[in-house]
Amino acid sequence: MTRIGLISDTHGYIEPKLFEFFENVDEIWHAGDMGGIEISERFQKFKPFRGVYGNIDDQIVRSEFPKNNRFKCEEAEIWITHIGGYPGKYDKQVKLKLEQNPPDLFIAGHSHILKIIYDKKLNLLHLNPGAIGNSGFHHVKTAIRFNIDGNQFKDMEILELPRR
Numbered sequence: 001m002t003r004i005g006l007i008s009d010t011h012g013y014i015e016p017k018l019f020e021f022f023e024n025v026d027e028i029w030h031a032g033d034m035g036g037i038e039i040s041e042r043f044q045k046f047k048p049f050r051g052v053y054g055n056i057d058d059q060i061v062r063s064e065f066p067k068n069n070r071f072k073c074e075e076a077e078i079w080i081t082h083i084g085g086y087p088g089k090y091d092k093q094v095k096l097k098l099e100q101n102p103p104d105l106f107i108a109g110h111s112h113i114l115k116i117i118y119d120k121k122l123n124l125l126h127l128n129p130g131a132i133g134n135s136g137f138h139h140v141k142t143a144i145r146f147n148i149d150g151n152q153f154k155d156m157e158i159l160e161l162p163r164r
Contacts, residue, residue, distance in 0.1 A: 002026050002074055005047070006144040008082075008109025009131035011035040011056065014042055015141060018132065021159045022047065025145060027073075031109030031129060032082025034061050054082035054109060068094075070103065075151040077103040084108030086126050087119035098122060104151055112138040116156065125153055132159075139163055 005022035012035030022028055028047045032054025034040055040061070043049045052069050053062045069080045079098075084106065085091040090098055091108075098106065102122040107129075114130035130142035143159040 001147050001149045003147050004029060004073075004145070006031070006107065006127060006129045006146070007132045008129045009033040009054070009112055009133050009136060010039050011131070011133035011135035012039065013133045013135070014039060015132050015143075015161065017159065017161060018143060019046065021143060021145060029080060029107065031080055031107050033057060033109060033131075033133075034065075035133065035135075037061055037064060040064065050080070052080050052082055074148045076105055076148055076153070078105045078107070079103040080107040082108065083110045086111075086115050086128065087117050087121070098124075105153060112136045114142040114144075114158065116144075132161075134163060 003025040005025040005028040008031035028043050028049050030051035032052045033056050037060045051065045053065045071078055083091050084094045102124045105125050107127045112131035115128040117126045119126055129144045131138045132141045132143050141161040141163050146156040147154045
């Protein structure tokens, strides 16, 4: 079993409560809009870290992280991107690839809205962890913690914090 901490849209700010929430995870995944390479560097000192760049990220972040990160974790095929949409409204840049070769778990950020949706048509789970940074229109900061056991996603927990 692999324990995952999932965040997006930090926009240059690391919420201190994440370190407690992610204390027992094996990896941290970031779905873009880090807002500076310092974000990834700080998390990499804490836990193994994977991520993608988002639309606000500079060339330094873009040189270190891909736009799309597709990989296997345990027996599950994972795809992380920043602008990806959600079931029924996938972004045109990912829609065809999703339909042709759907992963088991599709993760996107960008919207600042937490979403956990099962796509019955493509037989995949979609996650958007919302935004954990202080920039944007959201009123609640969110992050997700969950387990991957083989190709099953279990024990989903959400961190919700008021935005300052």
